[in-house]
Amino acid sequence: MAETMAAADLTRLEDVARRIRVGVIRGVNAAKAGHLGGPLSAADILAALYFHIMRIRPDEPDWPDRDRFVLSKGHSSIGLYAALAVRGYFPVEELLTFDSLGSRLQGHPDMTRLPCLDMSTGSLGMGISAGIGIALGCRLAGRDARTFVMLGDGECQEGEVWEAAFLAPRYGLDNLIVIVDHNKLQQYGWPGAGPDDRLPPARPGELVAKWSAFGWRVLEVDGHDMAAVVRVLEEATVGDGRPVAIIANTIKGRGVSFMEGRYYWHTRTMTADEFATAMAELGEPITIPAGGAA
Amino acid sequence: MTLPMGRALREVFGQTVTELAAHDPRIVMLDADTGSSTKADIFAKAYPERFLQMGIAEQNMLGVAAGLATTGFVPFVSTFVAFAVVRPLDQIRVLIAQTGLNVKICGGYAGLFTGTAGKTHLIVDDLSIMRAMPGMVTVAPADDVEAGQVLRWAASYNGPVYVRLVRDATQRLFDETYAFAPGRAVVVREGGDVTLVSTGTQTPRVVDAAGLLAARGIQAHVLHVPTLKPLDVPAIVAAADRTRMVVTVEEGTVIGGLGGAVTETLSEHRPTIVKRLGLQDVYGESASNDQLLELYGLSAARVADQVQALLEERTTAGHASHAILLP
Numbered sequence: 198m199a200e201t202m203a204a205a206d207l208t209r210l211e212d213v214a215r216r217i218r219v220g221v222i223r224g225v226n227a228a229k230a231g232h233l234g235g236p237l238s239a240a241d242i243l244a245a246l247y248f249h250i251m252r253i254r255p256d257e258p259d260w261p262d263r264d265r266f267v268l269s270k271g272h273s274s275i276g277l278y279a280a281l282a283v284r285g286y287f288p289v290e291e292l293l294t295f296d297s298l299g300s301r302l303q304g305h306p307d308m309t310r311l312p313c314l315d316m317s318t319g320s321l322g323m324g325i326s327a328g329i330g331i332a333l334g335c336r337l338a339g340r341d342a343r344t345f346v347m348l349g350d351g352e353c354q355e356g357e358v359w360e361a362a363f364l365a366p367r368y369g370l371d372n373l374i375v376i377v378d379h380n381k382l383q384q385y386g387w388p389g390a391g392p393d394d395r396l397p398p399a400r401p402g403e404l405v406a407k408w409s410a411f412g413w414r415v416l417e418v419d420g421h422d423m424a425a426v427v428r429v430l431e432e433a434t435v436g437d438g439r440p441v442a443i444i445a446n447t448i449k450g451r452g453v454s455f456m457e458g459r460y461y462w463h464t465r466t467m468t469a470d471e472f473a474t475a476m477a478e479l480g481e482p483i484t485i486p487a488g489g490a491a
Numbered sequence: 492m493t494l495p496m497g498r499a500l501r502e503v504f505g506q507t508v509t510e511l512a513a514h515d516p517r518i519v520m521l522d523a524d525t526g527s528s529t530k531a532d533i534f535a536k537a538y539p540e541r542f543l544q545m546g547i548a549e550q551n552m553l554g555v556a557a558g559l560a561t562t563g564f565v566p567f568v569s570t571f572v573a574f575a576v577v578r579p580l581d582q583i584r585v586l587i588a589q590t591g592l593n594v595k596i597c598g599g600y601a602g603l604f605t606g607t608a609g610k611t612h613l614i615v616d617d618l619s620i621m622r623a624m625p626g627m628v629t630v631a632p633a634d635d636v637e638a639g640q641v642l643r644w645a646a647s648y649n650g651p652v653y654v655r656l657v658r659d660a661t662q663r664l665f666d667e668t669y670a671f672a673p674g675r676a677v678v679v680r681e682g683g684d685v686t687l688v689s690t691g692t693q694t695p696r697v698v699d700a701a702g703l704l705a706a707r708g709i710q711a712h713v714l715h716v717p718t719l720k721p722l723d724v725p726a727i728v729a730a731a732d733r734t735r736m737v738v739t740v741e742e743g744t745v746i747g748g749l750g751g752a753v754t755e756t757l758s759e760h761r762p763t764i765v766k767r768l769g770l771q772d773v774y775g776e777s778a779s780n781d782q783l784l785e786l787y788g789l790s791a792a793r794v795a796d797q798v799q800a801l802l803e804e805r806t807t808a809g810h811a812s813h814a815i816l817l818p
Contacts, residue, residue, distance in 0.1 A: 330559040
């Protein structure tokens with residue numbers, strides 16, 4: 198329980214989240230491509246899941262009784278890859294192959310390349326449907342495994358999300374936990390009142406109201422407060438017969454000051470100076486070679 | 492002489508998957524609220540705990556099937572072709588074809604026989620779409636005997652399969668000695684004047700057309716191609732070599748389906764003029780089955796007439812590389 202969780206453990210999880218963010222920055226910088234804002238907003242939740250909540254065996258990625266994770270917002274793949282690497286599924290240095298020819302770390306998660314992925318995703322709205330299938334399958338097979346699905350708040354504009362949201366309560370899938378990374382910005386969206394003068398993908402309270410109306414047990418959390426994230430995930434795994442939707446209030450680009458709350462950092466290439474600044478802010482300063490940077 | 496009627500493929504579907512489920516606990520049935528039409532309801536009555544009603548939400552259904560497959564189940568996904576293939580096409584592409592997951596997509600109400608439902612439900616390009624998708628085995632059985640065998644094979648195969656099924660009773664081509672082999676085409680009639688290539692439940696009508704042509708002194712060689720992907724290239728080339736006059740016949744669009752597959756194949760391996768019979772880049776409409784077969788030239792009589800006219804035309808024009816003797 199979070200109350201009894203030692204401060205040292207929380208500090209450890211926070212450092213894991215920091216290392217995930219470092220992996221995101223290094224991977225995207227090496228590829229000169231990829232998404233930044235979404236992976237950074239998800240990093241704390243990924244750390245809590247893969248280092249505290251999920252029952253997994255990194256040395257046995259296909260363990261049948263493992264908990265599953267589906268990144269429905271597949272464009273945040275580098276965040277998931279960084280979490281998996283830090284957790285020990287593959288070497289952290291492999292993050293530098295992200296997006297390159299022949300890499301297991303494809304632009305969007307590809308389970309045929311990387312065995313520790315529980316589903317391929319990338320076309321938005323689909324991961325939650327697959328998550329329902331996994332949760333149904335685990336239940337039919339009598340496995341006490343939980344399925345975690347991470348959605349984006351912009352992704353919730355996809356109709357398939359609400360097809361899935363309708364269905365899961367019909368099967369009482371309380372082994373299914375959806376986490377909406379509510380970072381308030383989508384790739385481009387609409388101009389309006391909100392972060393960066395863009396209209397958020399959902400109005401305040403809208404996601405809680407919608408998921409509740411569809412029959413889900415809805416929990417809300419500050420997605421960057423590690424103690425709160427751990428607490429809400431532990432609470433979510435105690436089932437009451439309903440699927441769980443956690444609305445995680447986050448900041449897009451969290452952890453790198455000039456990316457926070459800026460929609461154009463959804464996907465963007467860093468300059469050498471920006472890369473150096475980001476690494477320094479994340480506690481891993483680099484030395485820029487004389488005469489500029491690669 | 493015409494071929495006798497067999498059982499409706501939808502009934503074969505419901506019964507066969509139910510029988511398979513008796514011995515294979517991995518099999519589950521997913522339905523999008525059409526089970527009383529597709530005969531998935533036979534399964535629902537026998538195995539209610541493994542019958543998963545997904546509601547009227549087909550994109551989600553295909554995604555759920557993919558998820559189930561990762562946990563070791565073998566999902567048979569069932570609804571009308573319009574909603575099993577076309578509507579959730581991106582889910583099939585990303586979650587099933589690209590992953591190679593073990594999902595069986597069973598499209599009922601294929602071809603022209605949709606119970607007068609009209610153009611929204613008449614999906615004429617399912618074979619074109621599915622065979623273009625990397626990794627998707629695409630099968631259109633000819634009759635009830637072959638449909639049962641295809642479904643049994645599909646259950647034993649580990650990977651995505653699309654099976655094209657038909658609502659109403661169609662003619663029976665094969666007896667119980669027939670053995671479906673995936674990826675293999677089968678010569679169902681020998682002849683030396685013209686090669687007819689067909690697929691699905693159109694094949695029995697083509698065999699009947701060959702009978703009508705025989706009465707007019709034309710011997711047709713008939714090749715049935717149940718598996719559109721992987722395609723039996725040697726069989727198609729060999730069938731073309733028999734007569735050097737090739738006509739494809741299909742209950743669907745001539746673009747990209749069987750006609751497309753045969754012309755692509757022969758263009759590469761044995762350049763041949765191919766006439767493609769089927770829907771000529773049009774949508775269907777509401778009418779009885781027989782009326783639609785007449786309208787689109789797919790009844791046995793209409794196929795025979797078109798083939799005969801084609802032979803006469805080519806003989807007159809001197810296109811044929813060797814003489815064709817007409818009565």
